[in-house]
Amino acid sequence: MRTRLVAMTAMPLAYLFCTFVWYAYQSRLAEVREEMAERGPLVAKVLADSSEFSVVARRYDDLKLTINGLLRADPSIYRIDVLDAQRRALVQATARAPASAAELRYYEAPVLKRLMWVSVLGPDGKPYQKDKPAGASGVTVETMGYVRVTMSPSALLLRQTRRFYVELAVGSLGLLACVLLAWQLAKGLDASLQASMRALREADDEKRRLIRKVNTAVEDERQSIALEIHDELNATLIAVRLEAQRIADLNPEGETRARAQSITKLALGLYNSGRSLVRRLRPEVLDMLGLDGAVEELVRHYDSARGGCRFELQAQGDFSRMEKTLPSPRIASCRRRWPTSSSMRAPRTRR
Template structure:
């Protein structure tokens, strides 16, 4: 289940929300139940006291009602009403429901809607004081209980209770309970805030370090300030920063050294007057050899560093996957994926250098054989099936055109492998006899993309630059879920 309302929240806000939601629910439930129990307690106590008072007064009022001495009964009731603030009114009515006594309290503010009633009964007991022989009767164990006539109802006692006094007492108790619960809620909120901050501060620091690395500053000092997966993330970022900085320095030194050697060789060649053209050709050959050497060194060393970086990132992603499902774990997965993207960006930078070098397979097999060999390699290494179609004689193509066409096809197939999730792709290479245009078409049945939004990708930009530098044309035909077709036309006059 996905909660869209908190997608824009920070991880700290999400942690506070997750922590406080059950606490607030418990606080609300406790307040409601406390108020309900207090009210129920008042109602139960009033009911019990009302019934007891009504029965007690009914049992003690029999003589006063029979004798007609209601003044003493009124005094008794008045004293009882004035001494107990929970009594609102006590009434005594006769058997005909005619009021005889009614005493109301001057302290009670309100009354219940019902009253508690008990009947006043008169009972007559026949007692035989003499035995059958006329002597005084002495009771024995065999004597039966003397007969009792049915009770006669003389009237009723009605007691009306007032809940105001008891409710005031219970309200004060309820206020104390609410104050204590509110204090516990505030302490829980403060604890949730500090727990969230202990996680968000290291994450912000780690994100800032990653942004520095993305900006090209690889000398990032990121101390490990916490434990668990966050500590592993910080340590991995620090190790990645050191490895990237070392790789960058090493590559820069190698390129500078090779550049100096090439410049010295070229300057020496230019100084030779007699063999100027021959020396220039030799320098060009040296340049090509040096390019190949640099390409090998860049490929080997850069790949070793990137493999280490990606392994660290995948290790973090694996740890996050084993940690269960939680919003903060999802954040860790996203940061691990961001590290992987940074590694891929560095790979793209190295690829742009290698892309400018002359591939050996192109020299050995020509454009047709080099593309065919590349297709066989991709077909073996992936789940996507590749087909190659060619028409024409490609041996008459110039070196620069052949290298550029090879690189364009290589970049297009690389995009198919990385982004399209295609199951089938094909490359068509056409150079009709006597024609002055080389046509290349790369098509796949992958998920496609929106050409308007994806036109700024590094691979697409690199392909366009190569084509435009040769005076050719390139078009992309694609949309989501409909595959992609890349069509290129290059003039053969380029040499």
């Protein structure tokens, strides 16, 4: 019962714990993907905007210093490539930490050159248009190259893994506390059930003692009544019979003899009824032969009274050591033997 109660309590908790762990793990992975998807384009865009002057002025050393500083500041960035308009490499910088190619994510942003055209009047009063493209006016945008940022989720995963381990430890402590609480509750319930069972057993033992005492009292009373009938009533009936026989002998003829013989018959009938009543109350063969002899006599009576089958008694043990207060002792088994040629045995009965 205690094991079942603990299982009934722990199984839903274990399911909730596994669900919580799975949800926490998936949520941490989703946070890593969302953070990379948000930071990657933003870093590429900011770096492309800040690299415009360096690319136009071809100051690649300053650009490389900026990129290296960004790599050291952000461990989630694995590699930064600055490409020209034909996607040829101008500047490359890679982080020292190795990364798997399967987990790398690429984000790219163009390096744009913005030109603002202003109309300037020449000495002759006409607009100065040297090197100005035909039809150009206002601001023009030209793609000078590209900035490609390669990000690795290893650093982000490591940080999220630490948070996940903290959540896992807290969840495990909660699960352990719930299991211990369930164990204590089951233990207390088991103790109460054990106490109830002991009380029921004690009540059952007390009931058995009372039944045994009642059976003993009833059996003693039956024996006492049987002895009174046998010793007093039957003795009186025998005396009445003898007196009636004497009266019949004194008057061989006449109505007195007939009346005496009628009294003798009535006394004999009452005597037989008393003997039958005594056997029903307390078979005298029990006191004369004991329990084993009484059962053997009973089987012999059935065997002689019924010719269609035969009975035999097989008893084991010493019946004299049995307590007289036993309510229903199993004392012997009788096996029927049918007068046929078949080897089939009849079912055993208990008496």
